[in-house]
Amino acid sequence: MRAPLSLLPLKLEGVIFEARGHRIIKGISTTFKHGLRTIVLGPNGAGKSVLLRLCHGLLEPTAGAITWNSPEVPGGPRKQAMVFQRPVLLRRSALDNVHYALKVGGLPARERHDRAYEALCKVGLEAQADRPARVLSGGEQQRLALARVWALRPEILFLDEPTASLDPGATHEIERVILALHQAGTKIVMVTHNLGQARRLADEIMFLYQGRLLERQPADQFLKNPASSEAARFLEGELPW
Amino acid sequence: MNTFGQSVLRAFELIVHADAELVRTVALSLFVSGSACLWASGFGLAAGAGLAVARFQGLPAVLLLVNTLLALPSVVVGLVVYLLLSRSGPLGSWGILFTPTAMVIAQTILVFPVVAALSRQLVADALREGSDPLRSMGARPFIAALLMLLHARWAVVTVLLTAFGRAIAEVGAVMIVGGNIDGVTRVMTTTIALETSKGDLPLALALGLVLLAIVLAVNAGAYVVKETAQHRYG
Numbered sequence: 261m262r263a264p265l266s267l268l269p270l271k272l273e274g275v276i277f278e279a280r281g282h283r284i285i286k287g288i289s290t291t292f293k294h295g296l297r298t299i300v301l302g303p304n305g306a307g308k309s310v311l312l313r314l315c316h317g318l319l320e321p322t323a324g325a326i327t328w329n330s331p332e333v334p335g336g337p338r339k340q341a342m343v344f345q346r347p348v349l350l351r352r353s354a355l356d357n358v359h360y361a362l363k364v365g366g367l368p369a370r371e372r373h374d375r376a377y378e379a380l381c382k383v384g385l386e387a388q389a390d391r392p393a394r395v396l397s398g399g400e401q402q403r404l405a406l407a408r409v410w411a412l413r414p415e416i417l418f419l420d421e422p423t424a425s426l427d428p429g430a431t432h433e434i435e436r437v438i439l440a441l442h443q444a445g446t447k448i449v450m451v452t453h454n455l456g457q458a459r460r461l462a463d464e465i466m467f468l469y470q471g472r473l474l475e476r477q478p479a480d481q482f483l484k485n486p487a488s489s490e491a492a493r494f495l496e497g498e499l500p501w
Numbered sequence: 502m503n504t505f506g507q508s509v510l511r512a513f514e515l516i517v518h519a520d521a522e523l524v525r526t527v528a529l530s531l532f533v534s535g536s537a538c539l540w541a542s543g544f545g546l547a548a549g550a551g552l553a554v555a556r557f558q559g560l561p562a563v564l565l566l567v568n569t570l571l572a573l574p575s576v577v578v579g580l581v582v583y584l585l586l587s588r589s590g591p592l593g594s595w596g597i598l599f600t601p602t603a604m605v606i607a608q609t610i611l612v613f614p615v616v617a618a619l620s621r622q623l624v625a626d627a628l629r630e631g632s633d634p635l636r637s638m639g640a641r642p643f644i645a646a647l648l649m650l651l652h653a654r655w656a657v658v659t660v661l662l663t664a665f666g667r668a669i670a671e672v673g674a675v676m677i678v679g680g681n682i683d684g685v686t687r688v689m690t691t692t693i694a695l696e697t698s699k700g701d702l703p704l705a706l707a708l709g710l711v712l713l714a715i716v717l718a719v720n721a722g723a724y725v726v727k728e729t730a731q732h733r734y735g
Contacts, residue, residue, distance in 0.1 A: 313633070316637060318633050318636060318637065338638070338639050341637065341638075342633075342634075342637045344633060344634050344637075346630070347634070348630065348631040348634040348635065350648065350651070350652055351651070351652060351654070351734060352734075361638050364635075364638050364639045364640045364644070365638055365639045366639060392733075392734045394734075405634075408638070
């Protein structure tokens, strides 16, 4: 049997995105490969969330091309996933939420239960499996969203400020799960507003400014010695976050 | 004693004595309006979910039409259904004019826009936040819309209670297509209209109070179910 073709690398070529006559992404070309944890930084309104949504396919670029090495088969199992700032959970038990994600994600019925339970264990929610998802705490809800993702074992995971509304303890838990997912072989692309988090998680950093990709560098280098003056100002907190 | 006092007393008597004829009338009212709501919720929720995610050119016009139909006069619905079902009408061969079935059809048409318009708004609002995550998981737009209905199920209950309220309180449509035949198509509202025109105002008002009491019981039942379930399942 041949191994299934890899989704990655993901290639962006001259991607432009406009909404209501306003150009939000002004021509970005870059490539995402397996491996490194990529953190996307940039001041407010730089287009970080829009870039993630374009990559994930929730938005269509106005111009330019976004191409996967081997695109997902429509109706087949999902190989890419996204976690949002606020998780949207269904009014069912935690386990059923994961179960349902696997169902719409195109996984065969017989594999769903075991995978769902395993994913809950990975994020440390096995004791909450039968509790209604909507009564979980904020941090637990976000971990449940990550369990949904984990169960699908995606090749690439986009995260849009997953810890923005969480306290430090819950944030730490989420970061632990993200690192574990990465260890298990998932490419991580994450937007954050938290420089400390970027330091803890980033292998490389993409810096967006006014819809353009100004820098893409190894994390150490970017944080110590950014190439652009905008990035330097951003790191010193002079640009609006 | 004034008319109001008499009516309240009369309503109390009617309920306590559970007069057989009254019970029959109440049962028919509940059957007709309940069935109409069931049909209308089936079609209306699907239509609402569909309209919430639909993208086509004439969409604003359709939405305007559905919202306008919220104010559909029940007499007009009755008249249209009457013309369709009357012997010389296109559906005259069905022979169902002046039967409870005709009344169910008329009320279904009457409350369908209520369910469709309110549920569309509900789903559209819920999708504003939930659409991206659900699409990200792989749910197609219509499935995502149905999920949002399930998600907002308690608001949906309120929509259905609104539809039920409109159905059970209307008199124009059931009067025209039912004909207010004693023991066959007489419901609460047509009885009230009849007693009013006969001049027995205290009885008419008392029947009105009984009707309200029934709707109150239905709402209270829905409330208890909702509270219990919400408490348990979040």
